[in-house]
Amino acid sequence: MPRWALVCLSSLSMHRRRLSAFSPPPPPQATVPAKDVPVLFREPFIHGGYRPAGQRWSCYLLSLFQVHNESVNVWSHALTGLVVLARFLLLVGAWPAPFDLTALPLCLYVTSALTYLTCSAAAHLLQSRSELAHYCLFFLDYVGVCVYQYGCALAHYFYSAEPAWRQTAVAAGFLPGAALLGWLTCASCCFAKLRYRRPYPLRRKVFQLVPTSLAYLLDISPVAHRLANATGSPPDAGGGGGVGDVGAADDALALHALQIFFFLLAALFFSCPVPECFFPGRCDVLGHGHQIFHLFLALCTLVQQEALFRDFRARWRTLELVHGRDTLVGACASFPTLVLCSLLTAGLMCWRANRKLNARPKERS
Template sequence: MLDTTRFAYYVPTLSFSFEHDIRARFQRLHLRAQSLFISLQSMSKYPCTANDVPAIFREPFIRRGYRSIHKPWSYYWKSLFHKHNETINVWSHLLGIVYMFYLLYYYNQRLNFFGNSHSWPFAVSLATATIMFACSAFAHLLHSKSDSIHRTCFAIDYVGVSLHGFGSGFLHIYYSAPEWYYNKIEYQYIFILLLVAITACVLNCFAQHHYRRPYPPMKRVCQFLPCGILWVYSVIPLIVRLVPMQFPLDTISMCHAGQMIFFIIGATLFAFDLPQRFCPGTLDFFGQGHQLFHLCIYFVTICQMHGVFWDYEASRTIIDQRTKPDLIFCAGSMICLILCDIVAVWTFRYWLCVKKQTD
């Protein structure tokens, strides 16, 4: 039998015994973790509850940590460094911007964006992802100032969503689609992708400006349906590449399948307000479905970029023999989408101002 006394003599800092009550230890560990989690959720600096702010600022099943409205702009900028129910949402996407710049540097070393025109679709996708993270971070940081600012901030957030969906599709069709599919549908695919991305932004802006709380189910239909169509259309080249699946999957196929799985998980948590639906008020600071969605988007981006890069490496001889992408086509399509989305945001913002004056 093992002499635990001698073991404890040589390692005196460890309290170890086979006779120790393991169940009691786990109970104490659980209580400590629970206490730490409860204290983590405390947000005394921003004591507003859901009852203290107008309905438009309330999030389902989030009870505390709301910021006051109609404060100076400095109040919201300074809240970046304080604890409230949007802190994690803001910082997760600010760190996402840093990560995008790292990927820009990392892939530029390997693809030479300035000298290799076949790498331009990759640069476009990195740019659209960076804009998406920036739009979301600033929307979550500044939206609490007023009703109109709230609607405008999240309309700008939809610009980022529209751009990211477009950039993802652009990336997939150029590097990951089978050659026969690329030759058959390249320009038609990009044109339809552009229209779907614009439609997603327009319908989300419409839903944000038209509907009032308590929101009818149609609001979510107007928001999630076009975004879902945009996502499905953007991953069609991956689906064509993966079907029929052959197991075991290689590393590249695992990346492509992984990014789709992570997106579906994140979108489900976000769309159905999970897990805070089952414990209202418990996840006000950390653990909300929206935050988990942000985390899933990180994994989507990692899987997407690495999987597509390896596709390019594996098919570089074929891809480099194609007609070189036109800079105006690559950058121009992205700029066209940005301008159309800005027009949509401005139009609905103007419509909101006119409606306020007539009320």
């Protein structure tokens, strides 16, 4: 072949590669049964609705608009994140004074909620790309859980706790304990995800639920104390002379009770594969337990946010006086530290997952 022809073919090939980068991605492939995806991706009693592994990343992004067994998991948390952000912006827009240091725990709480919702939606949307992507994305999901736990702890401590609770031994170690249990939740869930293979033993659930449950019991303790004492008066309002909004605190108390109710229902459906265990293959796309868990957790977050907004309105004027500027700054400064520690933990587990996958052939049956 003449030299000029070779040059033309080489140039044409180069231009085709450049143009392919801008070409529209192929449409997502049809869903496949459980037998056609790696064992790691399969869920008990879910027989179909899986997306095939090994497609381009754009295919999984486009699967946002496809019906598959992760659709509800993705949309439930994605839409909740939009509602959380919109509600916060409405609060900021209607607030009569500039946000200052007293609003920092509230801003971190909203940030933590958006973080866990975004990480969860991304994990469920993209995890089918490969086994390594599956591991890494769910490790990131656990980082979101950890961050959200500590964001809740900050908000409950500064906005929802009563003076009597702050005199207890639990309150003395509350914030360091919440940070430690948050990180332990992330590390323990990452370990359990990587360590155990299907069929999962009971130990895996223990590693997931024990630190998560302990973190929740600690984080919710200011609210639980308030509910146990059945008082709706705003914290620190006594002697405050009209600085609080008693009506807001009364409404917040009922909302706090509702957020606990929704969380307990979410925990139930997370722990047990119902109703799909009674109808194998019938709840593949709609109605399986993890989807119901997502919906109740989303409701819990929305109700909790509203309760905290009302608590914030009831006590923002006295917050710095009660806790002091140093306590506020120190507690909030620990937030990015916890995020960094959790990300480093997840990164280490991603490295270990990569080594594990490279040490054995990928399973397809």
